[in-house]
Amino acid sequence: MNDSTSGQTNTxxxxxxxxxxxxxxxxxxxxxxxxxxxxxxxxxxxxxxxPAPPQPEPEKKPEVAPPPLKEASSDAALLLLSLxxxxxxxxxxxxxxxVNYSDAEIGAAARVVHEGCRKVLNEHFTIAPVREDxxxxxxxxxxxxxxxxxxxxxxxxxxxxxxxxxxxxxxxxTDVRLPKLAESHDASVLAPAEVEL
Numbered sequence: 001m002n003d004s005t006s007g008q009t010n011t012x013x014x015x016x017x018x019x020x021x022x023x024x025x026x027x028x029x030x031x032x033x034x035x036x037x038x039x040x041x042x043x044x045x046x047x048x049x050x051p052a053p054p055q056p057e058p059e060k061k062p063e064v065a066p067p068p069l070k071e072a073s074s075d076a077a078l079l080l081l082s083l084x085x086x087x088x089x090x091x092x093x094x095x096x097x098x099v100n101y102s103d104a105e106i107g108a109a110a111r112v113v114h115e116g117c118r119k120v121l122n123e124h125f126t127i128a129p130v131r132e133d134x135x136x137x138x139x140x141x142x143x144x145x146x147x148x149x150x151x152x153x154x155x156x157x158x159x160x161x162x163x164x165x166x167x168x169x170x171x172x173x174t175d176v177r178l179p180k181l182a183e184s185h186d187a188s189v190l191a192p193a194e195v196e197l
Contacts, residue, residue, distance in 0.1 A: 078187040079178055083124065085191045088116025124177050130170030139166050 084090040093113045098106055121127060130149050133139055141150060143160035149170065152162060181187060 075181060075187040076178060078190065079181065080120075080124075082187070082190045083120045083178075084117060087120050088113045090117065091190060125173050126175035127171050128174050130172050131166060133166050133169070135166055135169055137166050139164065 081091070085092070090113055093109060101109075131139070141152075141160055141162040141164075145160060145162075149172070152164070153167070154164065156162075
């Protein structure tokens with residue numbers, strides 16, 4: 001008997017009824033065809049394929065909760081705004097419609113606002129630059145630099161160390177001296193209304 005299908009593999013699984021004639025045919029052919037018997041012998045000696053062990057699921061990293069946010073004191077912000085209004089008339093200046101004023105008039109008013117703001121800052125804060133280097137100088141930032149104090153701009157690629165030009169030294173408050181508020185003080189009143197008698 002010729003084995004015309006010996007080079008082909010049939011991937012479909014035969015049904016039980018189809019396997020009965022296959023079994024009888026293989027039984028009798030094993031007696032008459034030594035090559036076929038050798039192949040059957042080889043098949044019977046091959047270990048059964050064992051299913052691959054299940055791969056462990058990748059460990060899920062525990063979700064890191066974002067750090068809790070600090071709530072800024074609105075009273076402190078309102079107090080600072082009231083000081084800037086008292087000494088620099090900052091709110092008056094920003095609430096004014098400047099369309100009808102000349103550049104010279106706006107410049108004169110801006111000078112008053114600037115001087116008042118400077119007075120408030122000097123009186124209630126100690127302010128120092130974040131970087132002591134001169135603006136325009138080349139600086140190198142090593143790995144682990146304080147990203148809250150230094151902002152990278154421009155073409156930011158790769159990782160530290162970074163080398164670039166200092167375009168702004170930054171500012172840091174090293175001391176704050178805001179006045180204390182009485183318990184009954186309404187900080188939302190930034191400037192009281194004035195009534196002349």
